[in-house]
Amino acid sequence: MASGVEVGKLKRAPLRRWLSGGVTRDYRDPQYPTVRLRANGERTKASIFLVFNEQNVTRWRKVGTWPDLCIDTFLEQLPATLAERAAGGEVMFGQFVTVADVVTWYAGHVADNTTMSVSWRRNVRSIVTRHLIPRAGQLPLASLSWSDLDSALVKSMLADGYSPRYVVEVVSKLKTAFSSAAGLRLLDSNPLAGFKPSVRLPKALDARLYDSDLGELFKLLSETVMVQAMLFVLMMMFGTRINETRQARWDQFTGDVWVIPPSNTKNGNELRLPLTKSARALIDHYRRWQLANVGKRAWLFPGRGQAPIAVRTAQDWSVGLRFKYFTSHDIRRLFRTIIAEIGIDTVIGELLLNHSLPVLLRTYVQSSLNAGVSQALEQYHQYLIERGFNQIAPEIIPRSHSDLGNGQSQMASGWL
Known part of the structure; x- marks a missing residue:
């Protein structure tokens, strides 16, 4: 996709022309300097970001996807959203409110990625639906603690008889989901960076056949x-x-x-x-x-x-x-x-x-x-x-x- 920024009005007709034109990746309206739209690869949708400068660092925070999110409704709510942020409110996670939001997005994100094997993508979907959402999906991102995550996911899986190696695999998929979301600026930061599950792996067994x-x-x-x-x-x-x-x-x-x-x-x-x-x-x-x-x-x-x-x-x-x-x-x-x-x-x-x-x-x-x-x-x-x-x-x-x-x-x- 071409880079660059197109300048225009944040209205439905100009946005549709921008997406179908396929020339620039980003779109902005000078009337709303904190708002930036970024087209997806197929140019069928665009992520809506709030862009701020904090301590000389530019931060992008996704707040929705157009046209899923009505641009008129978003702009009507923008002053209140900015006021809430100025007062210390949480807007950094946008559409991601819970752990379930992140892992559900990730399962969809890799579902059609043909650079990954079909079996690997199926494994991701299985882990998300069978373990991550039922056990840790309700945990809120705004106050996510490693201790709560370890109890809800790691300790509960071990208590249910899952092997330590499988538990580590599940945690690895969870961390990959958060890392991917942060890498694409869907999360302001990765709250699981550095997280290690409280699991001690058994010594490697002699699994060879002779x-x-x-x-x-x-x-x-x-x-x-x-x-x-x-x-x-x-x-x-x-x-x-x-x-x-x-x-x-x-x-x-x-x-x-x-x-x-x-x-x-x-x-x-x-x-x-x-x-x-x-x-x-x-x-x-x-x-x-x-x-x-x-x-x-x-x-x-x-x-x-x-x-x-x-x-x-x-x-x-x-x-x-x-x-x-x-x-x-x-x-x-x-x-x-x-x-x-x-x-x-x-x-x-x-x-x-x-x-x-x-x-x-x-x-x-x-x-x-x-x-x-x-x-x-x-x-x-x-x-x-x-x-x-x-x-x-x-x-x-x-x-x-x-x-x-x-x-x-x-x-x-x-x-x-």
């Missing part, structure tokens, strides 16, 4: 219901993230490749994963099982309506899979560790994990190492088979590799 854990992991997966086991089997076979895997569609498996579109990946780059013989057999068997037991679906892991399972559902499945403390992402870390230990080229490993690579290196990989990616997955899948992968899906593994295991388990029986 090669020696494969047997136990295979055993658990073989006893898990088909749909849940398949999610983590795919993650194990390809090192994909849980959010990428849960959104897998049948039309993304074309020929001998699984194509994960940019919209589903963390870095926004398309990921093309070659399907080994074992992977193709696994996916074909799962497709037949889904048709017979669930019906035809667009998604490998269908949820409610025309959508895949929610990320929270996938995470809940992950918790049910634990035989020691680890997260779903540790399956991806184990994938990376194993392919390094069996001698897979580092660049190929980074390509399989869809880590961002320099442009020149990415070009080199695409032109020279595509065959190496397929060979790497063949080598890695053979490594899994030799360590008992047949426990999960015995009918897709050549019988010569090892014993078939228990064909009556929930996962294995589904392949028969």
